[in-house]
Structure formats: C-alpha cells, structure tokens
Amino acid sequence: MRKVIFGGAISLDNFIARNDGAVDWLLFSKEVGQIMKDMWATIDTMVMGRKTYEVAQRMGGGGDHPGVTTYVFSRTIKQPNTKSVTFVAGDAAAFVRRLKEEAGNDICVMGGGILAQSLFEADLIDELGFNIQPVLLGSGIPLFYEMSRQIDLELKECRQLSKGCVYVTYKVKHLKSRRK
Amino acid sequence: MRKVIFGGAISLDNFIARNDGAVDWLLFSKEVGQIMKDMWATIDTMVMGRKTYEVAQRMGGGGDHPGVTTYVFSRTIKQPNTKSVTFVAGDAAAFVRRLKEEAGNDICVMGGGILAQSLFEADLIDELGFNIQPVLLGSGIPLFYEMSRQIDLELKECRQLSKGCVYVTYKVKHLKSRRK
Numbered sequence: 001m002r003k004v005i006f007g008g009a010i011s012l013d014n015f016i017a018r019n020d021g022a023v024d025w026l027l028f029s030k031e032v033g034q035i036m037k038d039m040w041a042t043i044d045t046m047v048m049g050r051k052t053y054e055v056a057q058r059m060g061g062g063g064d065h066p067g068v069t070t071y072v073f074s075r076t077i078k079q080p081n082t083k084s085v086t087f088v089a090g091d092a093a094a095f096v097r098r099l100k101e102e103a104g105n106d107i108c109v110m111g112g113g114i115l116a117q118s119l120f121e122a123d124l125i126d127e128l129g130f131n132i133q134p135v136l137l138g139s140g141i142p143l144f145y146e147m148s149r150q151i152d153l154e155l156k157e158c159r160q161l162s163k164g165c166v167y168v169t170y171k172v173k174h175l176k177s178r179r180k
Numbered sequence: 181m182r183k184v185i186f187g188g189a190i191s192l193d194n195f196i197a198r199n200d201g202a203v204d205w206l207l208f209s210k211e212v213g214q215i216m217k218d219m220w221a222t223i224d225t226m227v228m229g230r231k232t233y234e235v236a237q238r239m240g241g242g243g244d245h246p247g248v249t250t251y252v253f254s255r256t257i258k259q260p261n262t263k264s265v266t267f268v269a270g271d272a273a274a275f276v277r278r279l280k281e282e283a284g285n286d287i288c289v290m291g292g293g294i295l296a297q298s299l300f301e302a303d304l305i306d307e308l309g310f311n312i313q314p315v316l317l318g319s320g321i322p323l324f325y326e327m328s329r330q331i332d333l334e335l336k337e338c339r340q341l342s343k344g345c346v347y348v349t350y351k352v353k354h355l356k357s358r359r360k
C-alpha cells in the first residue's frame with residue numbers, strides 16, 4: 001500500500017513558520033535540495049489544509065507540481081478545481097484512507113497542524129521526516145497539535161546536515177488492530 | 181565563566197512528561213547513563229522551579245545529590261532550607277546571573293517550562309542537550325514556553341543512541357550586547 005509521509009523543516013521548538021507564515025529562518029543547503037528531490041521522486045499526491053494552501057499560494061506554490069495531484073481540505077473555500085488541485089469539503093481522514101487504498105506512489109502531507117493531527121489520530125501517517133533547524137523561534141505556527149493518544153515511532157535515520165541542521169526520519173508504529 | 185546548561189529527555193513533540201508528570205515512556209540505555217554521568221561530573225549547581233522540585237521529590241530525588249547545591253525558585257514554598265537545597269523567593273534570572281559570576285563548575289537547569297523561559301529571555305543559558313525519544317506523546321508538560329524572541333543555536337553534536345533515541349547538543353549564540 002502507498003505510504004503517507006509527513007514532515008518538513010522545523011525549529012528545535014517545533015514551529016514550522018513564524019506567526020505570519022514567514023520561513024526566512026530556514027537554512028538551505030545542497031543536501032537539503034537532494035533530500036527534497038528524493039522525496040518528490042517518491043510521491044504523486046499531496047494533501048494539505050486550507051491555511052497551508054493559502055500560504056503556499058502566496059509564496060508562488062500552491063500545488064502546481066508537474067505529475068503531482070494536490071488535494072486541499074476545506075469546508076469554506078469556494079473556488080473551482082484546477083488541473084492539478086482538487087478541493088475536498090468532506091472528512092480528511094476518510095478521504096486519505098480511500099486514497100491509500102488506490103494504486104499510486106506515496107502521499108505527502110504538507111504543512112502540519114490540524115490536518116496532520118486528524119491523520120495521526122486516524123493512524124493514517126506511516127513515516128515522518130524532519131529537518132531540525134538550529135534555532136528556537138520562540139513562537140509561531142506549531143507542527144504538532146495535541147493528540148488524544150501517544151504515537152510510538154521507530155527511528156530510521158539520523159544524519160547531521162551542514163549549517164547545524166539535523167535530519168531525522170521515523171516509521172510510525174501502527175495500532176495493532178489496524179495492521180494489515 | 182561557568183556555563184548554564186539546559187536539557188534532558190524529550191518526546192519528538194517536545195514534552196518532558198505526561199500531564200501527570202509521568203516519565204514511564206523514557207527509554208534508558210548504557211549510553212544515556214554515561215551521558216548523564218559525564219554531565220554530573222561538570223556541574224556543581226542545579227536550579228529548578230517549584231513544580232520540578234515537587235515532581236523530583238515524589239520520584240525520590242528532589243535535589244539531594246552529593247556535592248551539588250540545589251536552588252529551588254518559588255514565591256510560595258514555605259519550608260526551611262536543607263543541607264543541599266536552598267529556596268529562593270526572588271527573581272530567578274537575577275539570581276542565576278549572580279551565580280554565573282561566582283567561581284564554580286557548570287550550572288544545570290532542571291525541568292523546563294517557566295524557569296527555562298525566563299533564563300532564555302535573559303540570555304543566561306549557554307548550552308542545550310536533548311535526548312529526543314522516538315515518540316509523539318500527544319500531550320503533556322511542554323519543554324518550551326513561548327518566548328518574545330528567537331534564540332539562535334550552533335549544533336555541537338548529533339549522535340544516534342540505541343533504541344531509536346537521538347542526542348543533540350547546541351551552543352546558544354548570545355546577544356551581542358551581552359557578550360563578554
């Protein structure tokens with residue numbers, strides 16, 4: 001079955017952006033470019049919430065990656081689908097569960113926060129990958145929201161990148177009842 | 181000048197304990213024992229807030245480490261000092277700033293939360309060390325509280341430990357105006 005992966009660059013205090021969405025503090029390097037390139041090669045689907053979509057659009061992104069289908073979950077966006085972006089008003093977890101059962105490459109959860117929380121709660125996320133930046137932002141948009149249960153992880157890789165960044169990847173240990 | 185160090189074991193989502201203070205989820209290993217032994221050898225002073233002190237007391241600790249002086253910051257605790265524990269009612273940052281100017285080994289900040297926040301804000305913390313456990317707790321006692329400014333860090337070490345733990349240490353880049 002295709003995997004659902006979640007991750008990105010975070011501050012050591014687990015923020016993905018400043019309060020205004022700014023990511024000017026992110027350190028980039030050739031290695032990070034290669035990690036992102038490798039990740040893009042494994043996925044054909046992105047899912048994100050409305051807020052992440054709006055930030056991505058402001059930054060000139062917003063889901064237009066060749067060969068990648070993007071689903072944006074929102075109960076409020078009133079705009080037509082585009083060639084590569086489909087707006088979904090229904091339950092995100094049920095939708096992603098169906099996506100996982102379809103044939104295809106991996107599915108990437110962009111952003112974080114509320115969408116990731118609902119997918120974690122539904123035990124739909126399979127792998128995590130974070131580029132931990134050497135900074136405490138102090139405040140901002142959090143990566144993790146509170147969850148009703150503990151998620152156990154298995155470390156896959158831990159690698160020091162240049163500029164003081166640390167790249168860690170984990171497999172999610174799924175609930176036994178849902179294991180196939 | 182003696183250094184102020186801050187750290188400990190944390191979940192990947194930055195909690196230091198469950199909501200009730202439980203740390204049953206922590207993974208221990210020989211390497212972790214050695215890291216802690218090495219840390220104890222460099223310090224002669226611990227500082228902590230009232231809540232951490234109360235948790236440590238319940239767990240049979242509470243500041244009685246041979247050769248280590250403990251200061252507990254609290255405006256409310258009404259109990260006499262012991263041989264190794266001194267209760268401090270005044271401003272924690274001012275007190276730690278004076279401690280740093282005295283001769284001695286390094287000073288360790290135990291726990292986290294509000295005390296660490298006030299020491300970070302006052303630019304008094306010099307080094308961080310975290311043992312990142314392979315788990316998302318979902319909720320609990322947070323390591324970091326919101327701060328009014330960004331703290332830039334320099335990665336010193338990143339090391340994979342057994343059982344999927346990751347050990348990272350950082351130097352704090354101090355504000356220029358306070359550099360000596």
